[in-house]
Amino acid sequence: MEKDSFIDTNPSLETYWRAIILLGKNTASYKFAWAKTLLETKLNNSLVKVEDIALNYALSICDHLKKNNKQHTGISNTFLEDCRKYNKRQINDEQLHESSIKNGFNYVIEAFHNVAGDQVPLFYESMKKEKAIKVTDNFYKLLENNDKNNFSLEVNSRWRLWETAISLDINPKLIEISFDVNDELLFTINKRNKRIDVTSSREALNGYQKGKCFYCFNDIKIERNFENSCDVDHFFPDILKKFKLYNVDQVWNLVLSCKNCNRGTAGKFEKIPILKYLYLLNKRNNWYIESHHPLRETIKNQTGSTALERKNFLQKFYNNAVSIIPTKWEPNTVNGEVF
Numbered sequence: 001m002e003k004d005s006f007i008d009t010n011p012s013l014e015t016y017w018r019a020i021i022l023l024g025k026n027t028a029s030y031k032f033a034w035a036k037t038l039l040e041t042k043l044n045n046s047l048v049k050v051e052d053i054a055l056n057y058a059l060s061i062c063d064h065l066k067k068n069n070k071q072h073t074g075i076s077n078t079f080l081e082d083c084r085k086y087n088k089r090q091i092n093d094e095q096l097h098e099s100s101i102k103n104g105f106n107y108v109i110e111a112f113h114n115v116a117g118d119q120v121p122l123f124y125e126s127m128k129k130e131k132a133i134k135v136t137d138n139f140y141k142l143l144e145n146n147d148k149n150n151f152s153l154e155v156n157s158r159w160r161l162w163e164t165a166i167s168l169d170i171n172p173k174l175i176e177i178s179f180d181v182n183d184e185l186l187f188t189i190n191k192r193n194k195r196i197d198v199t200s201s202r203e204a205l206n207g208y209q210k211g212k213c214f215y216c217f218n219d220i221k222i223e224r225n226f227e228n229s230c231d232v233d234h235f236f237p238d239i240l241k242k243f244k245l246y247n248v249d250q251v252w253n254l255v256l257s258c259k260n261c262n263r264g265t266a267g268k269f270e271k272i273p274i275l276k277y278l279y280l281l282n283k284r285n286n287w288y289i290e291s292h293h294p295l296r297e298t299i300k301n302q303t304g305s306t307a308l309e310r311k312n313f314l315q316k317f318y319n320n321a322v323s324i325i326p327t328k329w330e331p332n333t334v335n336g337e338v339f
């Protein structure tokens with residue numbers, strides 16, 4: 001090989017599989033149920049009939065409906081209604097099975113391999129006429145992976161994050177966890193989603209702040225178009241993404257602030273809040289965990305599962321951020337007591 005030639009690298013099958021789970025259109029949870037069913041099906045033959053797996057597929061959706069009644073972002077449909085009826089014991093296994101074959105697989109089988117507009121290598125071929133799929137060598141190879149047992153867990157945890165986001169009506173990207181294993185994939189995601197709409201998190205963030213600015217404690221409004229309507233502020237500024245601190249867009253780092261603090265004359269803009277506010281941020285994040293808020297799991301995933309891990313996470317982030325942006329900030333005046 002010539003010494004100045006480049007070497008091309010191809011993403012691994014695991015990367016493709018994870019991209020399917022991580023990316024793609026998420027209007028319904030079917031993709032997760034389908035991935036889970038594929039992983040958990042005993043493959044005696046490469047030809048798998050839909051009727052043989054339709055019940056397990058539906059049961060995993062029923063299971064998730066018990067925890068989270070929203071599994072679809074549009075209007076509900078016959079299949080989901082039947083799953084709900086099954087949970088209330090209004091229909092039996094046989095009826096659920098029938099509904100699943102008839103209505104449960106619209107789009108999911110065909111759309112599964114579509115990631116951000118591209119088709120990834122196939123893990124199965126769709127045999128529409130036969131109402132079946134034909135598993136490809138790619139899928140067998142994937143199952144040989146040492147990480148195989150983690151795939152099901154990953155699907156489940158991704159499913160739970162997605163449910164949390166749609167139940168709180170916020171952008172799923174805000175509650176996603178970073179994906180260290182595949183840097184190239186993370187890069188693709190960030191390239192494609194340069195601007196993430198953070199405003200959808202207002203309601204969820206106000207659960208803790210209760211109508212007060214995070215920094216100056218003055219009253220703010222969640223509704224838009226009022227003089228004191230709030231901004232969603234990146235505690236550690238958005239600009240840090242340019243320095244590869246991509247996770248600033250996650251919900252642990254978002255707070256509600258008045259316009260004045262965020263971008264007024266003496267506003268924060270791209271400065272780092274003084275240390276006192278790091279304590280408040282830590283307290284706020286712990287509150288979401290201790291109060292069993294729907295964001296509990298997300299914040300644990302993003303910042304650490306114990307209080308000590310979370311504290312260390314924030315300290316490390318603070319150190320990194322200050323080494324990039326050395327200017328600190330606090331509001332000129334603070335109103336009343338600390339919430």
Ligand SMILES: [Zn+2]
Pocket residue numbers: 213214215216217218257258259260261262331
């Ligand atoms: Zn303020």
